[in-house]
Amino acid sequence: MATLDLYVQFKVEIQTMSIYTMEEVRANNGQNGRPVWMIIKGKVYNVSEFIFKHPGGGVLLLEYAGKDATKAFNQAGHSADAMKDLLKYEIGTVEVSKTEDISKIKSNKEKKKVKLFFCF
Numbered sequence: 001m002a003t004l005d006l007y008v009q010f011k012v013e014i015q016t017m018s019i020y021t022m023e024e025v026r027a028n029n030g031q032n033g034r035p036v037w038m039i040i041k042g043k044v045y046n047v048s049e050f051i052f053k054h055p056g057g058g059v060l061l062l063e064y065a066g067k068d069a070t071k072a073f074n075q076a077g078h079s080a081d082a083m084k085d086l087l088k089y090e091i092g093t094v095e096v097s098k099t100e101d102i103s104k105i106k107s108n109k110e111k112k113k114v115k116l117f118f119c120f
């Protein structure tokens with residue numbers, strides 16, 4: 001019989017992700033003691049602490065506080081390591097119907113495409 005002295009501890013971490021509205025993201029713009037959130041590819045990131053660590057500088061990140069930084073993030077040509085870094089700051093996704101981007105899209109066909117994109 002195996003000894004009872006042996007204990008195996010399983011640690012199960014359940015990560016809960018939330019869905020935020022565009023208004024919530026916009027409110028968390030680093031001003032008046034608020035955290036710094038930003039959207040990249042439909043996901044919401046809390047980069048409040050990362051501001052002081054970002055190799056591209058904190059000022060650049062603050063420009064996108066409370067905003068969608070997808071284009072800027074892609075254009076900066078980030079490495080695979082930077083993509084991995086993203087995971088550390090992810091707090092949820094943005095509610096599609098409330099995003100500014102979708103309201104700008106005129107045709108229903110395009111709206112459907114965007115909704116499908118955010119489903120996955």
Ligand code: HEM
Pocket residue numbers: 045047050054055056057060061064069072073076077078079080081082083085086089
């Ligand atoms: C949470 C979001 C972000 C993460 C995790 C991140 C991460 C990183 C990392 C790890 C680097 C070092 C180079 C590399 O590995 O690619 C970097 C560089 C850089 N990032 Fe970001 N970044 C973020 C957002 C942004 C945004 C929104 C901009 C907007 C313009 C930006 C602009 C830059 C630039 C210009 C550099 C190059 C700095 C240099 O080579 O001197 N980053 N970023």
